[in-house]
Amino acid sequence: METAEFVEIVDREGRLLVVAAEEAGTDAKVPTCPDWQVKDLLRHTGMVHRWAAGFVAEGHTSYHPDGGLPDLDGDELLAWFREGHRHLVDSLASAAPDVQCWHFLPAPSPLAFWARRQAHETTVHRVDAESARGAAQSGIDPGFAADGIDELLRGFHARSTSKVRSDEPRVLRVRATDTEDAVWTVRLSQEPPVAVRDATGDADCEVAGPVAQLYLALWNRLPFPHVTGDGAVATLWREKSAVTWS
Incomplete structure (x- = not known):
């Protein structure tokens, strides 16, 4: 799959995630992650989005710690998640193909790594959010799912x-x-x-x-x-x- 395809998936899956989270409510339990409520899911995924965007947008060539979890809930948490997700998508979409930054699995390029990794990160957590909402879940493209198995098993x-x-x-x-x-x-x-x-x-x-x-x-x-x-x-x-x- 091409980097641009992964960026499109990050965009779509993040939007699906936050819609499901809003419909479920931030106090709802997450069946696929029994220790979490939706607020925990949003805090974690939003933190990861910001952490990943930092490497691409700021060109960090060594590991940088994440910014921690926010003490937010309700509408403020949903808005915070949307803001971070948008920043991630924009950072990936606008980055130079040869941007140099830290990454932690083999990949054709750092940008290819981060687009792929965040596409799968966001998709799995979208499934979590939809499990909390309890309605029918969005589908996953077979080619993308196979790529995700590759990343997990061989990465x-x-x-x-x-x-x-x-x-x-x-x-x-x-x-x-x-x-x-x-x-x-x-x-x-x-x-x-x-x-x-x-x-x-x-x-x-x-x-x-x-x-x-x-x-x-x-x-x-x-x-x-x-x-x-x-x-x-x-x-x-x-x-x-x-x-x-x-």
């Missing part, structure tokens, strides 16, 4: 910070049933997971289903659609794969 969990470890070597296969060539083999060990986009070799466990459902399941927003083989491997993923803010 986030390739890092030394991944907690998905197994004392004995295990193999998890992730297979989309509605998207051609969307299958991943994830080798688990005492080291960070190693994922490749193919179906080479035997697997101890396979999780399968529509790619958008797999995307959300791997981010622990939905149960796995279908599990075959050793379910303990899928359970290991559920229990150890959470990506938390630090």
Whole structure:
């Protein structure tokens, strides 16, 4: 996917998120994040938007901490979120393609990284907001969902910070049933997971289903659609794969 496509997704998903949050109310519980109310979701995502925009707009070439969570609620919080989201979209859309700034996963360029990362960040949290509202959820494009699985398996969990470890070597296969060539083999060990986009070799466990459902399941927003083989491997993923803010 091209950077401009990711920027369009950040724009659309952020607007969907805040509409769902407003309709749910900031005190509503977030079923997909049981410890959160909508106010927590808005504070977190709005903080991340501002943090990400800072690298692109200000060209920070080393890590900079986030600005913390605001002590806002209600209409003030919604307005604060909208302002930060708009700043992020504008920063991504207006940045020079060769802008140099810090980023934390391999990417064709820093701008490509931040546009992609914030597209997936905002989409997953839009799903959270819509779960709090309780109405029908907006869809996720299959190609975008497959890209998000790539980012999670071959980006986030390739890092030394991944907690998905197994004392004995295990193999998890992730297979989309509605998207051609969307299958991943994830080798688990005492080291960070190693994922490749193919179906080479035997697997101890396979999780399968529509790619958008797999995307959300791997981010622990939905149960796995279908599990075959050793379910303990899928359970290991559920229990150890959470990506938390630090």
